[in-house]
Amino acid sequence: MKRMRILAYPYSVWMAIFIVVPLILVFLYSFTEGDIRNLAQLKFSTRSYERVSEPIYLKVIVNSFILATLSTLFCLALGYPVAMIVARANPKVRSMLLMFLIVPMWMNFLLRTYAWMSILSPNGFLNRLLEFFGLPRLEIMPGKTAVLLGMIYNFLPFMILPIYTVLSKIDKQYLEAASDLGANKTRTFFKIILPLSIPGVVSGITMVFLPAVSTFVISGLLGGGKTPLIGDLIEQQFMWEGNWHFGSSLSIILMVMILISMAIMSRIDRDGKQDENGHAKA
């Protein structure tokens, strides 16, 4: 067993070069000023953090959180029933349904977003379809609604899959016991299925919220760059302005906020598990 550890070294090296060192650099740049290529000359400064706290940038951060929260809620509301349907389907249908979920993910995310552009654009597929049936046109792209739709579409599978996994593992005997003891379907759902599926819901929320809050490109393409998110702002600093210091402090702020939300989620997850054990004992 001990020898097997050697197999983990490549990964540790990989982590050291591509995760730990860049993280240290981001942290260093965020607290300094000066020429980024000359590490020795960098001077300590909190100016980029002061800039982050200006109202216009705070607004971007708040906007990103609102949009990410909204898309997570929509994904949960849409994804949970789908996960239940998939988990309950007979095996043949189930594998087909899973295929439908996974196949779009084989395509690059950027391509899918461009596809959404041509669906939602003012003269795009959706509006032509509506026009064909004599219905009023939808003016959603470019705009926040289109960004939200794009985010929900892109992240929905990350909500469905973990919930499905948990649901499909629930022991049928619990459900039989519940119905033997006279619980109706609603009661069974709220007392048995929902509590047991909380770990899946928690990891679903984490897997949707994290990429949603840090996403970029979607807001640029579907929102026409008018509702920049914190991810867009970071990209702007590194790729366009060449202001690595400001970009780094934005990244650090984003990371801190993600860590806080992850801590909250894992607390909920732990409470859920304790609850579950409590039930089992009773």
Add this chain to the structure above:
Amino acid sequence: MKKILVVITITALLAMALPMSGCGEKVVLNIFNWGEYIDESLLDLFEERTGISINYKTYDTNETMLAKLEAGGSSYDVVFPSDYAVSEMIRKDLLLPLDFDNIPNFKYVDERFKNLEYDPENKYSVPYFWGTIGILYNKNMVDDPADTWEILWNPEYAGQILMKKDVRDAMGAALKRLGYSMNSRNDEELQQAQQALMEQRKLVAGYYGDEIKDLIANGDAAIGLTYSGDFMELYWDEEADFSHIDFVVPREGTNMWFDTMVIPKSCRYKKEAEMFINFMLDPDVAYQNAVTIGYPSPVTEALEMIREEDPEVFELDAFWPDDEIISISDVYVDLGDYKSIYNQLWTEVLVD
């Protein structure tokens, strides 16, 4: 502890080995160009003629290219910066002077495009294409005359206007509309330009880059600020009819830009890079490239071939703007310290 040591050792060894892996024998030119900005069959032709392989990569703005070059760690042999970016690269000492003995085809370049302000002694750059920015619009959706910057601020087209997501072009349009230079370094003028862009925001449907051409061609928006070549691409499109799309250069004057070929300091094969530049200036090659990409070539012979084949394109604003407009247009210059001021003003417009 031992484990950490092993990790550190392997990391250090790998880090040392990485830069050495570039010392191979075979010459591979790393060429870094704008997207959709070369007839890619010419790359194969170059490989065929010289036996030199090409590794071709693209970028979408001068700023992204500069950011990548300045960050270091990459090696490019030929890059295609625009005018102001050339000056900035010269100022930052990022370029190698060209050896014109290896670029005999430079003699085909029109004298008008030599020794320009961005490279006064013509030591570092060779012109590749030139063009303007202007207004691409759908004739069925726009009734007012479009040959003015005012059209981008006309409330009648609220929600129908696409603005270019580029700090120089957006600020430049706003400055020129107010009658100022596109290279203004006057804080008061820049404030006014930012104010104008913030007011325009209410009318703008979206800020885009290369997508503007497709959105307008598809009828998703009526008016957009974009490169002259975007129109030429639609004009020369053989599969679809875009006769309802037109391009005009605003009568107040616009930005006249030059894209160039330069060799950055990180270059590994300077002689081969100069061979490539020389190849691109060959009249036949320049002609084929110009016809595919849609910009007027600075190579005189290539331009004459186009004039013989397709004389009517010289009537188009997008291909051959009037001398009068050219004379009141600005070529972007390196803004120096003002670059970050422009950037910050522009970020504030986008974020607002």
